[in-house]
Amino acid sequence: MSDTLSFDDGTELVFETPPWASWNLNIHRNGPGRDAAHAIDPETRRNIAIHERDCLYRRREVASRPGERLAEYRRLKLREIDVDGHGNVWLEFDAGERYSAKGVLTTLESSDRTWRRQTPRGIDGSGSTWRRWEDVRDRSAVPTPPSCAALTVGQVSGAGSRARMNDFLEGGPDGLVDHTLGSVHVWKAAFEATYQGETIAVLILSTPASPHADPNSEIVISRLACHPVRPQNTSSWFIARARDWARDHGYERLVAYAGVGGNDGTCYEAAGFELEESVWADGSGWTNRDGRRKVANGDRWRRSKWVYILD
Numbered sequence: 006m007s008d009t010l011s012f013d014d015g016t017e018l019v020f021e022t023p024p025w026a027s028w029n030l031n032i033h034r035n036g037p038g039r040d041a042a043h044a045i046d047p048e049t050r051r052n053i054a055i056h057e058r059d060c061l062y063r064r065r066e067v068a069s070r071p072g073e074r075l076a077e078y079r080r081l082k083l084r085e086i087d088v089d090g091h092g093n094v095w096l097e098f099d100a101g102e103r104y105s106a107k108g109v110l111t112t113l114e115s116s117d118r119t120w121r122r123q124t125p126r127g128i129d130g131s132g133s134t135w136r137r138w139e140d141v142r143d144r145s146a147v148p149t150p151p152s153c154a155a156l157t158v159g160q161v162s163g164a165g166s167r168a169r170m171n172d173f174l175e176g177g178p179d180g181l182v183d184h185t186l187g188s189v190h191v192w193k194a195a196f197e198a199t200y201q202g203e204t205i206a207v208l209i210l211s212t213p214a215s216p217h218a219d220p221n222s223e224i225v226i227s228r229l230a231c232h233p234v235r236p237q238n239t240s241s242w243f244i245a246r247a248r249d250w251a252r253d254h255g256y257e258r259l260v261a262y263a264g265v266g267g268n269d270g271t272c273y274e275a276a277g278f279e280l281e282e283s284v285w286a287d288g289s290g291w292t293n294r295d296g297r298r299k300v301a302n303g304d305r306w307r308r309s310k311w312v313y314i315l316d
Contacts, residue, residue: 030094030107032086040086042094044110053110055096059083061109062121066183071235072149073138074183078125080133141233145179149234150200153242160250161195161207170195173207174230184230193224194250198243206231206239208247213260224251226261229272240272248276252315259315264308278311 027048033041041056055061060082068075081098086106088094094106112120128135142149150156161170171188172178189209198206211227212220226247231239244261251259261278263270270280284307 028107028111030110032088032094042086042096042106042110044107053114055083055106055110055113057083057086059122061098061113062123062125064118064121064125067136069183069231069233070138071237071239072140072142072233074141074181074233075136076139078128078135078137141181145181145232145234147177147179147181147203147205147232147234148201150205150236152236153239155236156198156200156205156239156242158196158198158243158246161197166195170197170207170209170228173197173204174228177204177232181233182230184228186228189228192227194247194254196243196247196250198239204232205235206243208243210247210251218260221255222257223260224256224258226259229261238275241275244272244276248313248315257315259313261311262308263311270309270311273311273313276313278313280309281312282310283307284309 027046029045029047031043031045033043035041035056038057041054043052043054045052060080063079063081065077066074067077079100081100081102083096084099085097086094087097087103095103096106096109097103109120113122125135127137167190173182174184174186174188176182189211192209192211194210196208196210197204198208207228207230208226209228210224213223213225226244229240229243231243248259259278261270261273263273270278274280
């Protein structure tokens with residue numbers, strides 16, 4: 006269920022209602038350390054429960070390469086079921102993490118891969134955090150291009166173009182596109198690489214945010230996202246096409262930043278960029294796609310600036 010706001014430029018803002026919004030949540034106090042939370046579907050009366058001291062596995066994707074995602078699994082032990090002053094129920098785990106009880110419980114027995122009870126296949130059970138590469142192509146109907154030569158690059162503009170680019174940046178037709186920074190509001194130029202009518206990658210060029218940069222001579226790659234079915238070297242191949250556009254339009258410098266969402270700048274180095282600056286950052290000022298938390302989650306990471314001189 007969703008509500009949509011439509012704008013004159015073709016942009017659509019969709020407000021999604023969580024599938025579990027109508028579920029009821031009950032707390033059973035069974036004694037110290039054994040309280041339980043129950044999520045109940047009012048239509049089917051389906052009951053999903055979790056008890057304090059139960060262990061769950063939380064999955065998140067931390068990197069990607071053609072056809073695969075690097076999945077991280079963490080084993081978390083439920084320490085306490087807490088109710089805040091507004092009546093919201095939270096699950097507090099021993100790692101100090103806190104999640105909505107409804108969100109976790111209704112995910113446990115759905116097709117969503119974020120939470121699970123069972124030990125993920127192929128994990129030996131030792132330790133508390135594991136990473137492995139997983140093939141995601143069987144989760145998508147998007148055709149797999151045999152090589153970059155099979156891709157067609159075009160500039161995207163006009164009514165509906167922003168909604169089209171942002172749909173891809175927010176997950177694409179199957180939800181498999183993962184770009185930490187998500188959608189974009191304005192740009193100087195936008196490009197997409199397609200195969201058999203399906204978008205495989207998008208690249209956005211924007212005016213530099215720094216007041217010290219000359220917007221007439223410098224342009225920035227503000228978004229670069231690829232579908233997991235992309236061929237090898239799609240990013241560097243795509244950047245070369247955008248570089249030609251920037252040169253033809255009189256720009257002297259093409260700039261890109263790395264360090265967020267597993268992007269270490271390898272594609273920029275492969276495309277001939279030079280590393281101009283590398284500093285420690287903590288995510289302040291940058292938020293993730295839903296705008297509710299910092300992209301780095303409070304961690305420190307290396308933010309690097311890559312530059313290509315257009316001569």
